[in-house]
Amino acid sequence: MTSTVLGMTTSAAAPAGSEGAITDGTVTDRLVDANERYAAAFTDPGMDARPVLRVAVVACMDARLDLHKALGLQLGDCHTIRNAGGVVTDDVIRSLTISQRALGTRSVVLIHHTGCGMESITEDFRHDLELEVGQRPAWAVEAFRDVDQDVRQSMARVRTSPFLLHTEDVRGFVFDVRTGRLREIDPA
Numbered sequence: 001m002t003s004t005v006l007g008m009t010t011s012a013a014a015p016a017g018s019e020g021a022i023t024d025g026t027v028t029d030r031l032v033d034a035n036e037r038y039a040a041a042f043t044d045p046g047m048d049a050r051p052v053l054r055v056a057v058v059a060c061m062d063a064r065l066d067l068h069k070a071l072g073l074q075l076g077d078c079h080t081i082r083n084a085g086g087v088v089t090d091d092v093i094r095s096l097t098i099s100q101r102a103l104g105t106r107s108v109v110l111i112h113h114t115g116c117g118m119e120s121i122t123e124d125f126r127h128d129l130e131l132e133v134g135q136r137p138a139w140a141v142e143a144f145r146d147v148d149q150d151v152r153q154s155m156a157r158v159r160t161s162p163f164l165l166h167t168e169d170v171r172g173f174v175f176d177v178r179t180g181r182l183r184e185i186d187p188a
């Protein structure tokens with residue numbers, strides 16, 4: 001995905017005082033510093049690993065989607081499974097299977113979003129990679145043209161998975177990165 005540079009503005013959510021700039025050290029150093037402050041104020045919530053709301057959310061990794069804030073979620077509420085596109089790959093099914101069978105979740109929420117990078121690349125991405133590195137990836141790019149249709153087929157993949165225990169409550173949405181609003185996709 002590194003070759004797919006999207007036209008985005010710089011982060012408005014950078015830690016206060018940093019102005020979003022990395023002045024010294026690497027970005028990871030900055031994260032580790034932030035963790036020191038987090039841990040200093042942290043108290044053990046004494047939680048079980050089972051998500052309180054018994055829900056697993058599958059969403060795109062897009063930096064503009066703050067899943068917990070956008071859905072009013074608290075620490076411990078849900079499983080969060082994210083990847084490029086929020087697509088339902090075999091590995092997402094693996095996580096959902098463990099989520100349901102070992103950790104008690106029952107509902108699945110799928111979230112794609114407007115302006116997704118997956119709409120601007122195609123399966124040619126694999127071919128181009130092969131030409132560049134001499135090896136074709138085993139994985140599908142899972143690019144899509146129509147975000148609504150991709151949410152629909154993602155819902156279908158979850159609903160038809162033989163590994164999942166609970167497929168009655170599977171709903172899909174498109175998050176609008178400009179308004180912050182979810183739009184539900186009719187599965188039919």
Ligand SMILES: [Zn+2]
Pocket residue numbers: 060061062084085086113115116117118
């Ligand atoms: Zn995306």
